[in-house]
Amino acid sequence: MTLYENFKQLENYMNSCIVGQSDFIRKMLISLLSNGNFLVEGAPGLAKTKAIKTLAHAIDANEKRIQFTPDLLPSDITGSDVYRPETNQFYFQKGPIFSNLILADEINRAPAKVQSALLEAMGERQVTVGATTYRLPDLFMVMATQNPIDNEGTYTLPEAQLDRFLLYVKIGYPDIESERKILKLIRKEERKEQLPEIEKITERMIFAARQEVSNVYMSPEIEEYIIQLVMATRHPAAYGEDLAKYIEFGVSPRGTIALDICSRAVAWLNNRDYVMPDDVKSIVHDVLRHRILPTFEARSTGMTSDKILELLLPRIPML
Numbered sequence: 001m002t003l004y005e006n007f008k009q010l011e012n013y014m015n016s017c018i019v020g021q022s023d024f025i026r027k028m029l030i031s032l033l034s035n036g037n038f039l040v041e042g043a044p045g046l047a048k049t050k051a052i053k054t055l056a057h058a059i060d061a062n063e064k065r066i067q068f069t070p071d072l073l074p075s076d077i078t079g080s081d082v083y084r085p086e087t088n089q090f091y092f093q094k095g096p097i098f099s100n101l102i103l104a105d106e107i108n109r110a111p112a113k114v115q116s117a118l119l120e121a122m123g124e125r126q127v128t129v130g131a132t133t134y135r136l137p138d139l140f141m142v143m144a145t146q147n148p149i150d151n152e153g154t155y156t157l158p159e160a161q162l163d164r165f166l167l168y169v170k171i172g173y174p175d176i177e178s179e180r181k182i183l184k185l186i187r188k189e190e191r192k193e194q195l196p197e198i199e200k201i202t203e204r205m206i207f208a209a210r211q212e213v214s215n216v217y218m219s220p221e222i223e224e225y226i227i228q229l230v231m232a233t234r235h236p237a238a239y240g241e242d243l244a245k246y247i248e249f250g251v252s253p254r255g256t257i258a259l260d261i262c263s264r265a266v267a268w269l270n271n272r273d274y275v276m277p278d279d280v281k282s283i284v285h286d287v288l289r290h291r292i293l294p295t296f297e298a299r300s301t302g303m304t305s306d307k308i309l310e311l312l313l314p315r316i317p318m319l
Contacts (some may be wrong), residue, residue, distance in 0.1 A: 002211060003205060003208055003209045004209075004212075004268070004269075004271055006199075006201060006205060006209075007029060007033075007201070007209060007269065008176040008269075008271075009198060010029070010201055011025060011026065011029060011200065011269075013198040014028075014051065014055065014058065016102075017050075017054045017185075018047050018050060018054060018183040019174065019178050019182045019185055020050045020173075020174025020175065020179070020182065021046065021047060021051060021174065023094050023171075024048075024051060024140070024169060024171045025051060026269065027040075027047055027167055027169045027283075027286060028051065028052070028055055028143070029265075029269060030167065030207065030262055030265045030266060030269065030283065031141065031143075031166050031167050032055075032141060033206075033209055033210055033213050033268065033269070034166055034210075034258070034261045034264075034265045035141075035210055035261075035264040036141070036164055036165070036166025036258065036261075036262075036263050037122050037141055037142040037143070037144070037164060037165050037166055038141075038142075038143060038144070038168070038169060039107070039145075039146065039157075039162070039163055039165040039167070039168045039169070039290070040143070040144070040145050040146075040169045040170075040171060041145075041147075041148050041168070041169070041170050041171070042145075042147075042148070042170065042171035042172070043144050043147070043148065043172075043173070044147060046144065046172075046173070046174075047243075048145045048171070048208065048267050049065075049103065049105060050065055052101075052103050052143045052145075053065075053099070053103065053125070053300060054096060055143075056103075056200060058100045058200060058205070059100075059101070059201050059202075060200040060201065060203060061100035061101055061139055062100050062101070062205060063094035063099060063100065063101040063102075063103065063205060064097075064101075064102055064103070065096075065103040066096050066097075066102065066103065066104050066105065067105050067106065068104060068105060068106050068107050068108070068109045068110040068114070069109055069110060070109060070110065072110045072114045073114065074113060074114055074117035074224050075095065075129075076114075076165045077095050077096065077097050077114065077117045077118065078095045078097055078117055078121070078127045078129060079092060079094045079095030079097070079127070079129065080092075080093060080095070080129060081093075081129060081130060088206060092129060092134065093295060094134070095127075096120050097117075097136065098127075098134075098136060098137065098138070098223070099140075100137050100139045100140060100141070100203075101141055101143065102141070102142045102143065103143050103144075103145075104118070104139075104142055104143065104144035104145070105144075105145055106145060106146060106147060107144040107145065107146055108146040108147075108154045108155055108156070108157055108158065109154055110155065110224030110303045111155050112155060112158055115155070115157060115158065115161055116158065116160075116161065118142060118161065118164075118218075119160060119161055119164060121136060121140075121179065122161075122164040122165070123141070123164050126185070128147050135170070138203070138207075139203045139206060139207075142165075142192050144165070144192075148170075149176060159249075159293065160208065161172065162254055162290040162291070163254055163255070163290070163291055164254075165290060166258050166262065166287070167258075167262070167283075167286045167287060167288035168286060168289050169286050170289075176193065179192055192233065209268075211228055212268060213261070213264050213265050213268045214261070214264065215273075216264040216265075216267050216268050216272070216273055216274065216275060217273060217274040217275065218260070218264065218274070219274070219275070220274040221318070222263070222275050222276075222277060222280065223260070224278065225280065225318050226256060226259050226260055226263070226280060227256065227257070227282075227315065228316050229261060229284065229288075229312075229313075229316050230251045230255060230256045230259070230288075231248070231250075232250075232312055232315070232316055233250030233251045233288070233291075233292055233312070234250035234251065234282075235249060235250075235254040236250070236312070239308055239312065239315045239316075240311075240315065242311065243308070243312060243315075245295060245298070246294055246295055246297070246298040246308050246311075247292060247293070247294065247295065247298075247308060248293045248294065248296075248298075249292070249293040250291075250292060250294040251288055251291040251292060252291060254291075255287060255288055255291040258287045259280065259283070259284065259287045259288070260291075262283045262286075262287055263275050263279045263280045263283060264279075266279040266282055266283055267279045277318050281313070284313070285306055285309055288305070288309060289304075289305045289306055289309065290305070292305040292308060294308060
């Protein structure tokens with residue numbers, strides 16, 4: 001079985017366990033293949049946590065869930081130095097961040113000081129406590145969730161942290177047919193019927209698949225298209241006065257890199273060894289929506305970053 005077939009089997013398995021969220025599942029796999037972290041936003045009850053735990057179950061890796069709350073401390077995530085009286089020495093007790101897959105549940109319920117504890121981990125794949133730096137596992141991914149409708153007791157994520165998420169995925173309610181399938185699936189689970197199983201994806205297979213993704217061919221024209229998309233967010237006046245008054249800050253170079261590798265991952269999951277323009281367009285909102293900072297005027301008139309992208313995309317020609 002090829003690596004593509006292994007990951008296709010993984011995608012099918014997850015779709016059999018999580019009904020009505022196939023696009024979300026595809027984005028999770030894109031993030032895994034692109035060696036990045038992702039943030040998912042959706043109303044309660046949309047199987048965000050279950051989808052992430054299902055992915056962890058299907059991968060031969062350890063997983064830790066961190067429930068973010070207002071009283072959480074940075075050391076609850078990273079770990080801390082603990083004094084041992086019998087040896088008269090301090091030793092470092094690792095926190096849950098030292099796992100392969102991290103589920104940061106309701107990340108926006110913790111204050112900025114706690115959220116910033118993830119910055120170094122997500123950006124540099126390391127944790128510094130005191131004067132010592134500790135490396136995180138080679139296979140490492142933060143999967144964070146947030147609830148968009150309950151604002152009480154929540155904190156806005158800092159732009160610096162948002163930029164470290166490869167993807168910012170927004171999910172909605174399943175359709176009526178999926179709702180029927182969900183009820184059938186729940187009844188099976190209640191009756192403890194045998195659910196589908198899968199041969200686990202190993203760490204070696206993930207690294208090998210990432211290498212195949214990085215080798216997917218991207219033509220100079222598509223590469224230039226990606227660059228022009230990013231540059232348009234930094235110099236919006238060149239593409240229209242309306243864009244200029246809507247965008248305060250554009251996409252960072254990290255966004256350019258993310259759009260490149262995610263487009264390759266989309267092509268690979270579509271069983272192609274080359275990138276098409278539609279691959280870029282299918283992922284551009286998830287890669288860029290959290291990297292565009294709208295002006296006060298845009299926010300006051302209801303212009304979100306998604307709406308800004310809808311205005312911008314038709315104005316960038318595909319060479």
